Amino acid sequence: MKSDAWFRYFAIGSTWFWLGVFSLLAFLLMLLASIMRQDQAHILYLPFTFNNYVLSFSPIYLTIFLRSFYLAGFCTFLCLVLAYPFAFLIARAEKNRREIMMLLLIIPFWTSSLIRSYAMVSLIKTKGIINTLLLTLGIIHQPMQLLYTNTAVMIGLVYNLLPFMILPLYANIERLDMRLVEAARDLGANRLTILKRIIIPLTMPGIVAGCILVLLPAMTLFYIPDLLGGAKSMLLGNLIQYQFLTAHNWPQGAAISMVLTLLMGLMLIAHKLLSHGKDSNEDFV
Template sequence: MKNSSRFRQLLIGSTYTWMVVLALIPYLILFIASFLLPGDDQLVQSGLSFSNYQHLISPAVFSMARSSILLAGVAALLCLLVGYPFAYILAQSSAKVQPLMLLLVMIPFWTNSLIRTYALVMMLKANGVINQVLMALGLIEMPLQLMYTQTAVFIGLVYTLLPFMILPLYAALKAVDPRLVEAGRDLGANWLNTFFRITVPLTTPGIIAGCMLVFLPALGMFYVADVLGGARSMLLGNYIRDQFLIYRNIPMGAAASVTMTVAMGLMLLLYFFASKRLNREAMQ
């Protein structure tokens, strides 16, 4: 009894320590740094300043924000279009098959996403797997230009983020009472009507959750666009990385980071309240 409670304390304590040391403290440092100015021989120089945030209000940053949001939004939409049918089939399939299919969804999680992005290069490049297969089948004569296109970036984003869409959708679909679908059929609705009037409205919280879980990470995933798209358009993620690693302007990068985090936090908050309302309405 005493041992187990001590074990629990240790477990919870180590989690908190981890969060404080590796997340909270670095973030506080970042937050403070965002109000400093870059130094000539040191990383930063002392003195409070809001100029970093003022610099963010510029057409260049706005344009980057716009293309980032567009990219993340389209990625979320694509994930929804691919993920909903998959989650639907998953939720309908037999209890034996479900764990296996879920496992297939989860397995890629166990590999770092940067490594998986490089693995995609192997698939997409001119003499990559996809082109070789298509040519061997005689479907194409010349290799397709897949790498360094917008398509490749979306393939990469969807591939990386799809599980975040499928899992909440699956959970939402599993929670839909099958009798409601039967009631719809009973009242004369065909499959399409039942789907759009009953299943989709009842899974709205899952749809919103999935879109948030794809959209927010996609905003910051600069490396996918870098590796697969050849960094054609600057994204917010690229901008932050460049401030830290190329221009050595740590306060500027910090300010951009903090702004983006606050924006994401606001969206999460919005989602939280929206889902709370939806759940209350869906409660029977």
């Protein structure tokens, strides 16, 4: 009895400890940095200022914000469109085949995504595997310029983030009660109606979770635009990285990070409020 209680305190306590040190403390340090100053001689110094936040909304940063949102949003959309049928396929496959498919999906994760992005470069560069193959087959007559374009960045982002969309969708679709689909068919619903009125509403929690998991990294995976976009397309992640590592302007980087965190938080709250207002499916699915 006593050791049980002790274990409980230990388990919960260690979770709080980890969250406290690596999440809350880190967040507070960033918050602190974002309202400090910086010059040639000092990385950070007092007194406090809100100037970094004011600067964060200057036109040049705003442009990067909007571009990032646009690209990340598009990437999220692509991931959703690609992942949904795939997740459905896995979730509805026979059990042993399902395990193999999940394994195939997860294996690439064991390699660093940085290394995989380098591999992507060698695939899509002008004299890379894809161009050589297409030229040899006579499908194209001159090499395509893929590397260092927005398309390359998009391919890289989608490739790296697709599993983050597939996994929550899979978890959700697997629990989808197929008897409901049968009932809908029995009541005269065609495939489109079933998809629109039964399957998508019931898997909405998975869709939302997947979108959140993809959208944030899509904006901040700085090395993918660097490698595949040739540092031409600066996204939010690159901007923050630039402020910290190149410009040595920690307060500015911290402030931009804070704004991003705030935006994400607002989106989460908005989703929570909206889904509660509509009496969402999460209670059932």
